[in-house]
Amino acid sequence: MNRPMVEADKLQYSYPDGTAALSGVSFHIAPGESVALVGENGAGKSTLLQHFTGCLFPSGGLLKVAGLLVDRKNLPAVRRAVGMVFQNPDDQLFMPTVFEDVAFGLLNLGVPEAEADAKVLDALKTVGAAHLSGRPPYRLSQGEKRAAAIAGVLAMAPEILVMDEPSSNLDPLSRRRLIALLKTFGHTKIIATHDLDLALELCERTIVIHKGSLTADGPTAEIFRNDALLGKSSLERPPSMRSCQPAAPRAVDPDGTSC
Ligand SMILES: Nc1ncnc2c1ncn2[C@@H]1O[C@H](COP(=O)(O)OP(=O)(O)OP(=O)(O)O)[C@@H](O)[C@H]1O
Numbered sequence: 001m002n003r004p005m006v007e008a009d010k011l012q013y014s015y016p017d018g019t020a021a022l023s024g025v026s027f028h029i030a031p032g033e034s035v036a037l038v039g040e041n042g043a044g045k046s047t048l049l050q051h052f053t054g055c056l057f058p059s060g061g062l063l064k065v066a067g068l069l070v071d072r073k074n075l076p077a078v079r080r081a082v083g084m085v086f087q088n089p090d091d092q093l094f095m096p097t098v099f100e101d102v103a104f105g106l107l108n109l110g111v112p113e114a115e116a117d118a119k120v121l122d123a124l125k126t127v128g129a130a131h132l133s134g135r136p137p138y139r140l141s142q143g144e145k146r147a148a149a150i151a152g153v154l155a156m157a158p159e160i161l162v163m164d165e166p167s168s169n170l171d172p173l174s175r176r177r178l179i180a181l182l183k184t185f186g187h188t189k190i191i192a193t194h195d196l197d198l199a200l201e202l203c204e205r206t207i208v209i210h211k212g213s214l215t216a217d218g219p220t221a222e223i224f225r226n227d228a229l230l231g232k233s234s235l236e237r238p239p240s241m242r243s244c245q246p247a248a249p250r251a252v253d254p255d256g257t258s259c
């Protein structure tokens, strides 16, 4: 079997104020797998994702990405291997213009300016944000900020793509464009999301985190059919998996809510 791209072994994390956010999570992710990470608000998804780029280090257990132990010594190599789109794009965008922001990581790696410029333009075009290149990120709408943040990560061509709620604040067309784009990536993908239809489309496997522990790990469609499991995590079947019985014809449907 191929070396796993991600190995979490009894991973624990407590925040400095004592909040225990992860209490012994174990799983492996193989190269090229797309894995959705789902769970209620406060379950520990973002905390887990932040370990993949070494923004947080385990309080207990261990984590390896691309064969590298996530620790301070390996941080530069870990950050080359893993690209992360944060839940809040404001945590990610900090340069005076979108173009400079997307270029930042490349220039930091020593990529020559002309080559970096071409990659930046390419990444911005890919996410449909080339027209934003001269704008200051802090003046963009939430959806535009997310597109810019995704471009910054794509430009780096990471081995592992980690996304935290990538579809939040996107209009339906932008969300659809994002799904189509992500379908074309052969990267290993880990996507934390409450958008279970997006998970169903993009991820063959789903991990459920509940109160800091892993409660399920398996084929996405199978997990999303398990109403009891979903309910325990404050989740419900995605709209595309809900059966909609044809309603008896009614004279009036004032709310327009019948199927
Ligand atoms: N900086 C912090 N300091 C202390 N506790 C924190 C901090 N950030 C998160 N937490 C706590 O850690 C737990 C896990 O939070 P996390 O953000 O990982 O959840 P999540 O699954 O991403 O939730 P959501 O779906 O709302 O994004 C929660 O109890 C949260 O209150």
Ligand SMILES: [Mg+2]
Binding pocket: 045, 046, 047, 087, 164
């Ligand atoms: Mg989160």
